[in-house]
Amino acid sequence: MGTFFVFTLLALGVHDAVAVIHSLKYFYTASRGIPSFPEFVTVGLVNNQPISYYDSTQRREVPKQEWMKQTEEAEYWDKQTKISMATEKQFKASIDTVSQRLNQTKGPHIVQNMYGCEWDDETGKVNGFNQFGYNGEDYIAFNLETETWIAPKPEAMITKMKWDRDEAKIQKDKTYLTHVCVEWLKKYLEFGKQSLMRTVLPSIYLLQKSFLSPVTCHATGFYPDRAMLFWTKDGVELFEGVDPGEILPNHDGTFQVSTELDMSAVPSGDWGRYNCVFQLSGVKEDIITQLDKESIRSNAEKKMQTPSIL
Structure with a gap:
């Protein structure tokens, strides 16, 4: 899948233990023409542990950790379900848009989005990311430092120019990735600390x-x-x-x-x-x-x- 969803292992110095870098990530996958697979799936993860799940078959956002069931009430899951249902419509439309630009209207297609943040619990350093892929290859990604979108494929230049001109969207994305996302990450780490902060030897x-x-x-x-x-x-x-x-x-x-x-x-x-x-x-x-x-x-x-x- 190229470099798109490659998880980078956190090197422990030259092999020395370092402070833990925590992460909150969301994966969206919209597909068309794939038998026995939901047309839209979302998964939320904290430190690579699934915490929430939605797909177009069950049409309900559900918790994937016991501590998520205990800390978030029914209203939260109702709200998240509505958000995922609205996102599902947007992503299905995105498949049509991208496949037409690439002149690939036939056959199975997949559009993916990974976004979220990382937080170093020792230095306080924050990193955010928002990346899109199409059929397993990089399509467009947000560069947080330059506050611009990177388009590795010429077909994504239309989207890049449109999103680069949208200052309100850029600032909204930046605020979410560097502040809102981090606050939610810290909240989840506190709620699920017995599970997420544990150490288990192999x-x-x-x-x-x-x-x-x-x-x-x-x-x-x-x-x-x-x-x-x-x-x-x-x-x-x-x-x-x-x-x-x-x-x-x-x-x-x-x-x-x-x-x-x-x-x-x-x-x-x-x-x-x-x-x-x-x-x-x-x-x-x-x-x-x-x-x-x-x-x-x-x-x-x-x-x-x-x-x-x-």
């Missing part, structure tokens, strides 16, 4: 598909998602022969990540010099797992003894 597993496959270090069940997983040799981080993976969500709200290491050219006697290191934001001590063949879980088939035939 389970670490060493895996190998076959005897010749790379060794995978897999960390799962951790929270928050600001974590690092890497290999070291004699205490020095390795880059050659390493294939790092992305942090992915688990169904229970925790996260998982894996990193592979090619050990095919390493003598068996040297395996003990390698470690898998996991670091979690806010936790001072690393979790270090030494590479030990006896600890590896493998899918390699064991040779079965052929039964005797009488």
Whole structure:
């Protein structure tokens, strides 16, 4: 999907814990011509945890966290439902507009919008973003510093020029992204602090598909998602022969990540010099797992003894 919805992992210094950067994000997805998929979906997330959901099938905004059910009354969800229903109409119209400009009136199409803010709880630094995509590619994005819209595609220039001239909209967007959004983020962090501000350490597993496959270090069940997983040799981080993976969500709200290491050219006697290191934001001590063949879980088939035939 290009650079549009790529989540940037928050590096912990050179691998040192830093202050937590919190986020409030909303994702809108309008689609046409995709079977068994709602034509419009909205999801709200705090620190990448879903807090609200609406789609064009159920036509009702609903909470996705227990603390959201307890802190926001029925009137709030009625209001949000009306907003999402109105937004649904706008986005369906946007599909027609963009597809016509790109001369792509046939086939399935998707328009996406991601907007929200980030807040550093130590420095107080705030960042806001508002980005649109079409069929998985960047279409137009708001530059908060220059207060202008960026159009990577020529077809988006009409929208850019129109929105750049709308000073009232620009100031409204800026106020929301740098103030209103941040206030809502802080409110949600307070309401859901027992869930959102918790720290959960992972389970670490060493895996190998076959005897010749790379060794995978897999960390799962951790929270928050600001974590690092890497290999070291004699205490020095390795880059050659390493294939790092992305942090992915688990169904229970925790996260998982894996990193592979090619050990095919390493003598068996040297395996003990390698470690898998996991670091979690806010936790001072690393979790270090030494590479030990006896600890590896493998899918390699064991040779079965052929039964005797009488």
